Amino acid sequence: DTEVTQTPKHLVMGMTNKKSLKCEQHMGHRAMYWYKQKAKKPPELMFVYSYEKLSINESVPSRFSPECPNSSLLNLHLHALQPEDSALYLCASSQDRGAGAGTDTQYFGPGTRLTVL
Amino acid sequence: GQSLEQPSEVTAVEGAIVQINCTYQTSGFYGLSWYQQHDGGAPTFLSYNALDGLEETGRFSSFLSRSDSYGYLLLQELQMKDSASYFCAQKRDTGRRALTFGSGTRLQVQP
Numbered sequence A: 001d002t003e004v005t006q007t008p009k010h011l012v013m014g015m016t017n018k019k020s021l022k023c024e025q026h027m028g029h030r031a032m033y034w035y036k037q038k039a040k041k042p043p044e045l046m047f048v049y050s051y052e053k054l055s056i057n058e059s060v061p062s063r064f065s066p067e068c069p070n071s072s073l074l075n076l077h078l079h080a081l082q083p084e085d086s087a088l089y090l091c092a093s094s095q096d097r098g099a100g101a102g103t104d105t106q107y108f109g110p111g112t113r114l115t116v117l
Numbered sequence B: 001g002q003s004l005e006q007p008s009e010v011t012a013v014e015g016a017i018v019q020i021n022c023t024y025q026t027s028g029f030y031g032l033s034w035y036q037q038h039d040g041g042a043p044t045f046l047s048y049n050a051l052d053g054l055e056e057t058g059r060f061s062s063f064l065s066r067s068d069s070y071g072y073l074l075l076q077e078l079q080m081k082d083s084a085s086y087f088c089a090q091k092r093d094t095g096r097r098a099l100t101f102g103s104g105t106r107l108q109v110q111p
Helices: none
Strands: A004-007 A010-013 A018-025 A031-037 A044-050 A053-057 A064-070 A073-079 A087-094 A112-116 B009-013 B018-024 B032-037 B044-049 B053-057 B060-065 B070-075 B084-091 B099-101 B105-110
Touching: A004 A087, A010 A018, A018 A031, A018 A087, A031 A073, A044 A064, A044 A073, A044 B099, A053 A064, A073 A087, B009 B018, B018 B084, B018 B105, B032 B060, B044 B053, B044 B060, B044 B070, B070 B084
Parallel strands: A010 A112, B009 B105
Antiparallel strands: A004 A018, A018 A073, A031 A044, A031 A087, A044 A053, A064 A073, A087 A112, B018 B070, B032 B044, B032 B084, B053 B060, B060 B070, B084 B099, B084 B105
């Protein structure tokens, strides 16, 4: 199974709502990532979890709150978002071979398309 | 920091060969990866080069020249389904596990 799943596929929320994005993988990968992608732009890294610990936070606003309940699951909790946060949110996973070893290929989920009204 | 430069758009016809270039900065270089993303889809891994030279995977090949801080993706026998965005990506600096993506090249294959 080389699949990363994400739910929901689409999400529309108001600026006062609280919602969560979910990501799951069963490849035994120990690194999981959240990326944000705007139209016609490359994915931008938000967070990295390595062995269920947050290892990178790319100065993301606190209205985005990641959580890694176990090695297969990754959540992104959303609260008080702004319209400019509307984007495709991509989850990815990799084996996590560390900084120097090989490519550490990332497998991406299909994404959640988020619209903030 | 790290930045990767790619052409924004390339157009080619079915059956042709196209080359997508990528130049990168050398700080903390651990190799160059290529990802394909169809509209509305997820990025999928295509190829990786850690050392100089050509890596071939079917119709797709990737090349790296570390002395020139340059790589390219070569797509042969183009098919309509190859119309997509292509990103080069560089693993981040020491101790940081993540990719920095290039700006992306939109390939349009015409009949």
